[in-house]
Amino acid sequence: MYAERLKETLPRVEERIARALERSGRIGPVRIVAVTKGHPAAAVSAAASAGLTDVGENRVQELDAKRGELEGADSAVTWHLIGHLQRNKARRAIQLFDRIHSIDSLRLAKELSSEAVRAGVTVRGLVQVNVSGEESKGGFDADRAVSEIAQVAALEAVRCEGLMTMAPFSADEDVVRATFIGARELLERCAREGAGLQGAELSMGMSGDFEIAIEEGSTMLRLGTILFGERAQ
Ligand SMILES: *Cc1c(COP(=O)(O)O)cnc(C)c1O
Numbered sequence: 279m280y281a282e283r284l285k286e287t288l289p290r291v292e293e294r295i296a297r298a299l300e301r302s303g304r305i306g307p308v309r310i311v312a313v314t315k316g317h318p319a320a321a322v323s324a325a326a327s328a329g330l331t332d333v334g335e336n337r338v339q340e341l342d343a344k345r346g347e348l349e350g351a352d353s354a355v356t357w358h359l360i361g362h363l364q365r366n367k368a369r370r371a372i373q374l375f376d377r378i379h380s381i382d383s384l385r386l387a388k389e390l391s392s393e394a395v396r397a398g399v400t401v402r403g404l405v406q407v408n409v410s411g412e413e414s415k416g417g418f419d420a421d422r423a424v425s426e427i428a429q430v431a432a433l434e435a436v437r438c439e440g441l442m443t444m445a446p447f448s449a450d451e452d453v454v455r456a457t458f459i460g461a462r463e464l465l466e467r468c469a470r471e472g473a474g475l476q477g478a479e480l481s482m483g484m485s486g487d488f489e490i491a492i493e494e495g496s497t498m499l500r501l502g503t504i505l506f507g508e509r510a511q
Pocket residue numbers: 313315336360361444484485486500501502503504
């Protein structure tokens with residue numbers, strides 16, 4: 279069922295990505311992170327078979343269960359954590375995920391770094407920034423972010439490769455676009471002011487707004503519904 283669906287949805291999404299790149303005069307790269315949260319392990323296998331080897335989940339427990347079910351069939355998958363991480367799950371998250379998009383506080387970053395030191399690994403991740411200022415959204419406050427991002431980037435075992443953000447759920451395209459522009463400008467400020475980022479990734483854009491995100495410089499789209507359909511829950 280998921281393989282059939284992807285055969286229809288993926289080419290359409292790829293076409294829309296190509297057109298958005300063209301419109302904005304970019305040549306990319308833009309990577310799709312296929313978000314399988316709320317879908318069974320079969321969605322992961324179908325994604326990997328379709329060439330979508332970057333896969334996103336938002337909860338440690340859910341991925342733990344799925345990876346158990348996949349029994350190694352996900353060996354080609356790069357796993358991205360895209361949802362809020364509680365500090366007491368940092369150790370398990372490091373074992374399960376290859377990239378963490380949702381480093382949303384200095385306390386969490388410090389916990390990740392010390393767990394990574396203990397495990398003898400480096401955590402690759404992105405700093406989540408709250409550009410729109412909505413209270414319901416997590417992440418570093420964009421106004422103060424450069425100095426705080428520099429503190430994350432300086433941690434021993436965290437390799438900070440860029441920024442992640444989420445736009446408000448708004449039908450107003452200008453509001454969405456302003457959020458993505460804000461993230462891009464913050465990334466540029468980080469580079470100018472020597473925040474120490476080791477990469478220039480911008481994780482932004484979901485099913486409803488990915489074309490605007492591409493136009494404003496996204497390098498990683500987190501796409502769930504548009505590829506796999508509505509989630510159960
Ligand atoms: C669920 C989720 C997505 C995917 O959302 P869709 O609208 O289904 O594409 C992207 N990013 C985050 C942080 C999410 O939690």
